[in-house]
Amino acid sequence: MKLKRLKLNSQFRSLQAGFEIDFLNDYNLDKLWDFLPYCLVGRNGSGKSNILEVLAEIFYHIECIYLDFKPEGFSGEGKFKNIHTEGFFAESCNPDAFELEYYYYIKGDFSRKHFSSSFNIGYDAHIKIDKKRNESPKVYWLNRAECVKSGNTLLERKEVKDFLPDFIVAYSSGENQLINLPFFKMRFVQYDEYLYRLIKDLDYIKPESRFVYLDDYYNQAVLLSIYLLREKESLLPFKNELGLDDIKSFRLIIKNDEFEKVHKDVFQTIPLEERKNKNKITRELTSLISKSIERLKACSTTSYYNHDTKELILDYFVDKECRQAFKFHFADDAFELFRTFQVLLNLNNYKTTKKIKQKVYHSKNIYINQDVIPLPYDEERIFRFKDVVLKKDNVDEVIYTKSLSDGEYQFIHCIGLCLLFRDTNSLFLLDEPETHFNPDWRSNFVSTLRDCLKQDQTSSLDNRRDLLITSHSPFIISDCQPENVIIFRKKNSKVEHQTAKDKGIRTFGTSANILTEEIFGKKESISKLSLEIIEKIKNMPLNSPEDILAAKEEARILGESVEKVLLFRELIIRENELNKQDDK
Numbered sequence: 001m002k003l004k005r006l007k008l009n010s011q012f013r014s015l016q017a018g019f020e021i022d023f024l025n026d027y028n029l030d031k032l033w034d035f036l037p038y039c040l041v042g043r044n045g046s047g048k049s050n051i052l053e054v055l056a057e058i059f060y061h062i063e064c065i066y067l068d069f070k071p072e073g074f075s076g077e078g079k080f081k082n083i084h085t086e087g088f089f090a091e092s093c094n095p096d097a098f099e100l101e102y103y104y105y106i107k108g109d110f111s112r113k114h115f116s117s118s119f120n121i122g123y124d125a126h127i128k129i130d131k132k133r134n135e136s137p138k139v140y141w142l143n144r145a146e147c148v149k150s151g152n153t154l155l156e157r158k159e160v161k162d163f164l165p166d167f168i169v170a171y172s173s174g175e176n177q178l179i180n181l182p183f184f185k186m187r188f189v190q191y192d193e194y195l196y197r198l199i200k201d202l203d204y205i206k207p208e209s210r211f212v213y214l215d216d217y218y219n220q221a222v223l224l225s226i227y228l229l230r231e232k233e234s235l236l237p238f239k240n241e242l243g244l245d246d247i248k249s250f251r252l253i254i255k256n257d258e259f260e261k262v263h264k265d266v267f268q269t270i271p272l273e274e275r276k277n278k279n280k281i282t283r284e285l286t287s288l289i290s291k292s293i294e295r296l297k298a299c300s301t302t303s304y305y306n307h308d309t310k311e312l313i314l315d316y317f318v319d320k321e322c323r324q325a326f327k328f329h330f331a332d333d334a335f336e337l338f339r340t341f342q343v344l345l346n347l348n349n350y351k352t353t354k355k356i357k358q359k360v361y362h363s364k365n366i367y368i369n370q371d372v373i374p375l376p377y378d379e380e381r382i383f384r385f386k387d388v389v390l391k392k393d394n395v396d397e398v399i400y401t402k403s404l405s406d407g408e409y410q411f412i413h414c415i416g417l418c419l420l421f422r423d424t425n426s427l428f429l430l431d432e433p434e435t436h437f438n439p440d441w442r443s444n445f446v447s448t449l450r451d452c453l454k455q456d457q458t459s460s461l462d463n464r465r466d467l468l469i470t471s472h473s474p475f476i477i478s479d480c481q482p483e484n485v486i487i488f489r490k491k492n493s494k495v496e497h498q499t500a501k502d503k504g505i506r507t508f509g510t511s512a513n514i515l516t517e518e519i520f521g522k523k524e525s526i527s528k529l530s531l532e533i534i535e536k537i538k539n540m541p542l543n544s545p546e547d548i549l550a551a552k553e554e555a556r557i558l559g560e561s562v563e564k565v566l567l568f569r570e571l572i573i574r575e576n577e578l579n580k581q582d583d584k
Contacts, residue, residue: 001165001425002032002103002466003055004126009097010133012054013178014047014495017097021051023466024103027483027501032103032124035450037467039480041519042488047495048470052170052429053179055468058100059168059427060182061093062129062137063209064189066161071192074361088361090136100129104163105425105464106147127163139163166424167210171413172431179431181363183213188357191349197288204288206339207346214417217375219409220385220401221341222416224250228318228326229334230419237415237448239393241441242408248389252300252314254293254344255382256284285347285382292340299325309379338420344383351376407436414445418452421465428467434476446479474512477519482507487519526561533558534567548575 007020028036040048064070074088103124125147131137139155141147141163155163172179190207197204214222227235227247238244286293293312297303300314301322316322330337378384388401404412414433421428434442449467469476477485482501489496500507505518516522524531537554541547551571558564 001105001427001464002124003038003427003468004101004103005099006051006054006101007099008054008095009099010095012057012095012098013050014045014490014493015050015054015095016494019495021486021497025483025499027499028481033105033464035453036481036484037446037449037469039477039485040468040470040488041472041477041485042497043520044472046488046490047497048486048488049179049431050495052431052468052470054095054098055100055427056168056170056179056182056429057094058098058129058131059165060186060211061090061131062139062160062164063168063186063211064088065090065136066157066164067189067208069189069193069196069208071189071196071357071361074189074192091134093131093137096131097133098129098131101142102127102466104165125163165210165427167212167421167426168429169212169214169417169421169426170429170431171214171417171433173410173433173435179429180213180215183211185360185363186211187213187346188349188352188360191346191352192357194288194343194346198283198285204343206343212342212417212421214413216409217345218342219412220250220388221338221345222420223247223401223412224385224388225334225338225341226416226419228323229330229332229337234419234452237452238412241444241448242411243393243395244390245393246391247318248391249315249317250388251316251386252296253381253384253386254286254296254312254314255380256286256310256312257350257382285350286344289340289343292343295329296340298329335420335423341383347382348375348384350382351380405436407438407441410434410436411441415448415452418449422453424465426465428465430467430469432470432472434471434473437473439475442473442475443479445473445476472520474515474519477507477515478510478512480507524563526563530558530561531563534563537567538570542571542574543578545575545578548578 003023005020005022005024008015008017010017012019023038024032040051042048064074070088104127105124125144126142128140128142129137130140139160140153141151141155141159142153144151144153170179170183186209190209193208194204196202224247296314297312299316299322301317302315304313305311306313326337330340375381378386390399390401390404392399410433414430418428434445437445453465453467471477477500482505483499485500485505485507486497487500487503487505500519503518505515507515513525516525533554537551540551540554542551548571552568555564555567555571558567
């Protein structure tokens, strides 16, 4: 999918009603399906991160409306009520009024499944979501007549889900960002969906919702999935930048707690007649995904069951045979393995009470992941990774994933999620993904993303996804086209934005110093403390050759910079003036 336009008709955090942004414009519309990430830049508090947050909130709201399963107490009955006290309602959203347009690439198998043979595969569906105050949003297929020759532009409920992004994938390096709020809510929706299907004896393969938030909790799931099942060539960024050559070994631990012991409150929803049946109330929490667990077991080097702790221990020595086993049992698909890990990790929410879940569903607290989502200790978790040992270039000692630096973790998150979700028609929201990177990684980041998202030439999904990055890094900006660099600033508490192209700033290939000055207004190339030393030297008495010599000695502590060159130029000019006076 590719974003086209967003307009807010009601306030959203720092974004005022009437705020509008055109992602596709006269400059880049003809490059619709090229790899052209949007780079949102500006000073801290300028409103750039609010764009990612509002997109996450909008798609969360749409997702919740069209989910087949909704947790008990999640949504209300009847007419519009106050969402903040009574649950989720389609008529109430934050923001409460908006217009969002995007293009959705329609695959050939999709057209054959849903439409007649007259379907024009060459067209991309132009979708518009229109939400008015206190009304449910309406979803339109604006160019439907061009694509299928018939049908209403207003999509029916059963049609809408086919035109939403395959996934909304997000990452944020900051703890105080609100982008993670809808994603943490959705994790509980996914967990309650699993419980419902467990109670009703229904099959379960994967979560219905399409929200995925990559944080430390999923780091090892990402790393193992791509290293076990992605082609070796795609892993070169990890080798080149991290020196990470391979995974040596790892352990999976699955706790087989009985459902009755950990979910007594859920049994209030089971009919009294069914509670008499012991088989109905003593099943294991992992029983719905027993087939997936058996697949993991079949891939293990060794396995055993600890009767004292009631844990299944699976050990893996990663060699050729281990990889072949994963390829066979998980269809050579890293994404399928990751979804298996995702489901198992989600079961660790088993200790969360219904009261806390209700608090999460209604919360706007930016620290929600710390305040109301406590995970069990390692030994109490249904599923956990343990002793993931890495193989690094020219390093013989044992290296665990927990010994990686913040920058290395961040690199795995950002690049790993692109490798995992590259074959999907998705929206990527990356909030300051480079904060822990060294300058070299920052300068390579956009090109690395491009290479990781690149598919073979026969793939119809190449670049059929949108990528939004907020950043303060001029290195990242210099790898983005000026029409896709959107500069934000606040003026009189109002958020304003303009593309770099409209401001006359040529970003692509421009040096970091020039971009720092033109976009962030930072003219100096050195820091404040060094500038203070230069100003101190300039204010020294310079009335004799001895004064000039003393000033030069003071300046010796400074490294090379434009500012130092200009300082010495002034000193030399003053020195020449003094010499002329002596000659006279």
